[in-house]
Amino acid sequence: MSTQTGPDSIELLTFRIAEQEYALDILSVREIRGWTHAPPLPHAPHYMKGVINLRGTVLPVMDLSARLGLPKREQNARNVIIVVKLEETMTGLLVDAVSDIVAMSPEDMQPPPELSSDIAEAVVSALTLIDERMIRVLDLASTINVLEGVAA
Amino acid sequence: MTLEILAVDDSRTMRDLIKLALLPEGFTVHTADDGVHGIEVLSGIEPDAIITDINMPRMDGFGFIDAVRDQSKHRSTPILMLTTEAAPELKKRAREAGATGWIVKPFDPEKLVKALQMVAG
């Protein structure tokens, strides 16, 4: 794994959804939890999976594959929920599996090509390569704030 | 020199301010919310000086001083009146009631300490 650390380096949590690799700034990640049944919220957008109990508080969980427009898949025991905090709001992100924590320097990250208005692309803030595999770095705010975007 | 003080004021803010001024000087500060409460508190302590507000519910500052002076053991306990009003007749009434002196609110903490030391040694 690429582990060049420096003063400017950013630590990323990488994870997989539908055989693709994504990453989030580790600073916004609070914890990772195993999959548990999430009672669905009636009439919520399709990418809202439901709610789970996070130590006594009700945590909304977003199905990241649905959010990114990836094919619908069955849940399995390896699925995990990444708990992220944006400003004061906690949200759970359902992903297939968590891969690794890597340190990247800003030079290793490239802005994504502006090819399309594809929903999956709009939330990708940077691309980077690890062992020849392309990692899509997600912009947490635009990933999550779609909640408000749709609702308002 | 540290003193034991009873401060009687119906305003929590004033009581807090008095404590803030006196506690760092090592004073012991007892507080009461009005005249009646002040007399109750007084029965359990022997303060070196008393500070009292004038306008208070149940028993005002004048009534309080009267009641304090009526107790033989507090006949000469120094009492400072806290007043926002500098009207001469208030001072005259305060004096007639037996107040030792007065401090006009808002007070300077240092000067409150000094005034207390002046009247109570």
Added chain:
Amino acid sequence: MTTDPMAEIRASFFIECEELLEALQDGLQMMDEGEDDPETINIVFRAVHSIKGGAGAFGLEALVRFAHRYETVLDEVRAGRLLVDPDALKVFFQAADHLSDLVRISRDEAPLPEEETVQLLEALDAFLGDTPPEEEAAEEDIDFQPMGLALDLDLNGDDVSEDSDAFPSLDDLPPPPDFNTENDSASETYTIVFTPKAELFETGNEPSLLLRNLGDLGEAQVVCDASELPDLADLTPELPHLSWTINLATDADEGEIRSIFEFVEGLCTLEIAAGNGPAHADQNHSDIPHNLPEITPPETLGPPPESRSAPFPAPQSAPASLAYEQQTEETTPAERAPVKDKSAKPAAAPAAKSVVRVDLDRIERLVNLVGELVINQAMLSQSPEQSGISPHSDAMSGLEEFQRLTRDIQDSVMMIRAQPVKSLFQRMSRIVREASAAVGMDVRLQIFGEATEVDKTVIERLADPLTHMIRNAVDHGLESRDDRIAAGKEPQGRVNLTAAHRSGRVVIEIADDGAGINRPKVLQIAIDKGLIAPDANLSDSEIDNLLFLPGFSTASVVSDLSGRGVGMDVVRTAIQALGGRITITSEPEKGTTFSISLPLTLAVLDGMVVEVAGETLVLPLNLVVETLTLENEGVKMLRPGHNVIEVRSGFTPLFDLGHALGYREPVTDFEGSVALLTAQEDESRAALVIDNIQDQRQVVIKGLDDSFHRAPGIAAATILGDGQIALILDPSDIIANAGPMPRTSPAYSSEGLSA
């Protein structure tokens, strides 16, 4: 956490201000109701006075100025020089509102509403007539620097009636001294002659301390003059007989010297002269130091000898003079005022209720922890059942006790957050005053049940909806004065605001005595706006409820008050977000009443735990009237997708909960399903189809914030004993959304939830 004690006291001052403003409102309200007890005006006066006092300490000049003027007028009332008539009260109320604004503005350091302040000051000044003389003098006192000691040397002999001797004219006094000034000038010598009068001792002043304080200023030579001391046989102990002459070499100026004697001015004769020459005393004192007796101080400054017949401390042979060192404290007069040995006068009144102020965050934490405890207890009590422990075992009875204690703790903790609705209702008084003034109407708000306690969070979140409803009542509910007179009503409109506890909930009613809802007009508007079909046949109650539809506004002219883009739908949403309901009743010519029913606390709910389409849900138990087991033949189709069942000689609509929540396709086979018969606030009934009932239990409500896409019908969530989340349903909302009225917003819209 703030560590600056001054900042803490400042914050605490603003909290105290809220209490004082409340007391002020109360007092004015009582005066408005004809109460003329002097203590009422005293309370009003003290509230303003205390705000002024605290504001002065923090240099909140605008607040001090306004409070001072207000206080001056109130003092006139207190002194009986000003009669309170309705006009005066109106100004007093306005001034109280403005004072409240100024408190808030001062707290938030917002820009001052200069214009309004000036207007109200003028209105207040009008009561004072010709500027009272003391006003001006007092006015100067408020020009202080924050926390500055205003040594009040404005003792004006003229103002004091008889005893001009006690308050000598001090026009020639130097300005107040500054204790902090370092005076570099060379020492000067002053000669001070100080002769106490009898009154000096009655005020608890001590010549010895005064002399010592003088000594603190520099090098003091003190000579005690006992020439006035009579023969022992003639001595009257109540009277002072001594005089002191002090030669003081000091850097201090005369002002500082005088400041030492500030408290005893008028209680002594005092001569201060610069230089060594003898000061001119007005009393005949001959300098006979060699005959001076030494005054032996009593052991303590405590009580003087009780018995005056006992021998006096005999003057001992005196030294030539008493030279005071800085720290000596030798002379204490034997003379004392006579002992008035009365027993303590005031009867012991009940001690003031002792109150602890606690940061709300800490309470929140406690509430959350107790919530966890309740959940934990529920989990724990499930496990022995599952492991087959006998219900009669010690473990089980222990668990029952645990459960009881848990509930008690929970109730007690919830009580901590309970507050009377009084402060909220007082704010509504102001809204009525402002709203009625804006539309030029005379409206009287009557408040009932203001002591009713509700969770603090509920109170806070009720303010906006209630404000809106009160404005509506004034603006739409009440008719104009002319219309009222024509209808044979009192010209003054009435709005009643009532709070009461009713069967485990709090009910708040806003009732006006206006013309009632204009149903034909409401119906027409709803049709015009396409909210209902033109041929819709609605009952009166259904028409009234049209007011709650999003986007509905009855105001034909958008007035100053209601044209704010919020309608009753927002009010309803806000009330529902609190777990409450709002209903409306109206009678033509008699008025309209809005009734809000709220849970006592946002934290717990007695719920029925049910299963629908594989999901666990909770329904408020108090809404469930009856449970029914369905049979297919009992279910009648009204039209496709709409079924009714017959319950005791009446048809009740059947709602398929699983379908309404989007969990599954509509149920077609009802055989064996369970239906919960629910009663709504408006008495209407509905039956909800579920799969089965799991439990009845108290659940801890976990709020869902706006980021959850909260759907209609979902009130909150809870965590069940197994740690799983269950959604708490609001049946009336589900029914309303599935009812005859079309849904006007997408199901997942969160619009308006933030109201």
